[in-house]
Amino acid sequence: MKAKASWTRTWLVLGVGLVCLAFALNVSAQVKTETTTTAHHPAIETSVERGEVVYVNGNDLVVKMEDGTLRHITNVPESARVTVDGQEIGIHDVKVGMKLEKTVTTTTTPKTITTVKTVTGKVWHITPPTSVILTLEDGTNQQFKIPKDQKFNVGGQMVDAWGLKKGMKVSATKIVEEPVTEVSQQKQLAGEMPPPPPPPPAEQPILVAEVTPPAAPTAPAELPKTGSVLPLLALLGFLSVASSFGLKAIRRVV
Numbered sequence: 001m002k003a004k005a006s007w008t009r010t011w012l013v014l015g016v017g018l019v020c021l022a023f024a025l026n027v028s029a030q031v032k033t034e035t036t037t038t039a040h041h042p043a044i045e046t047s048v049e050r051g052e053v054v055y056v057n058g059n060d061l062v063v064k065m066e067d068g069t070l071r072h073i074t075n076v077p078e079s080a081r082v083t084v085d086g087q088e089i090g091i092h093d094v095k096v097g098m099k100l101e102k103t104v105t106t107t108t109t110p111k112t113i114t115t116v117k118t119v120t121g122k123v124w125h126i127t128p129p130t131s132v133i134l135t136l137e138d139g140t141n142q143q144f145k146i147p148k149d150q151k152f153n154v155g156g157q158m159v160d161a162w163g164l165k166k167g168m169k170v171s172a173t174k175i176v177e178e179p180v181t182e183v184s185q186q187k188q189l190a191g192e193m194p195p196p197p198p199p200p201p202a203e204q205p206i207l208v209a210e211v212t213p214p215a216a217p218t219a220p221a222e223l224p225k226t227g228s229v230l231p232l233l234a235l236l237g238f239l240s241v242a243s244s245f246g247l248k249a250i251r252r253v254v
Helices: 002-030 230-253
Strands: 032-039 043-057 060-065 070-073 082-084 087-089 099-127 131-135 141-145 152-154 157-159 169-192
Touching: 099 141
Parallel strands: 082 169
Antiparallel strands: 032 099, 043 060, 043 099, 060 070, 082 087, 099 131, 099 169, 131 141, 152 157, 152 169
16 A cells, blocks of 8 residues: 555656646747847957066966066966967977067957747736736746836737736737847967077187398498508608798797
8 A cells, every 4th residue: 555655646746747847848838039139349459468588497487578577477388379480389499588479359349139028818817017827829827927117919009017907818028138248359479589699709810920030230331442541641741841840940030
């Protein structure tokens, strides 16, 4: 008996669950929902950051920015790429002294999501202005909360909750517009390799000065002999004789 009662409860629970599931699926089928998204004119903003690599070790990077601040970037992913001279390189190819330029393009697109829900049925019970129970096309009843200022179409006329009466065939449409903003970013990293080190100075030729020793003094050349000393001796003898005659003449006078 206990086993039979247990099986009875089990089938009852399953039956209730299946009925609820069918009701939920049926209700969702009776309320039609349409959603549309309208995109408006986007706003595009571009920012550029420049810096120079001052330290790189493994996946750690330190960049000196244009304003002089240091930016420490840790655990740079292996998938990160920088475009240098038209080629993409990874973190392990980055060198100290490399110039980096990151361009970030931010696109902000305002959008409007419009949700339209439509339901049609007969009024079974009305509790104005908060709720209404409608008998749907499949014969099931469903309660709906009435939004503020909601209007119902009754035979081509729009009435509020106070104008509904039992047995009226009505259709109601609920339109909800929700503004959203979609932001997307596109990043581009470019680099410039540091200039190559200057070549070592070329070997300068050693200039050897040749010292020319001073020339040895040369003896003056001898004057050519133009005559003998005999005329000089004769002149001296003549002057001696003349002086002796002069002295004798002076003595006589005295």
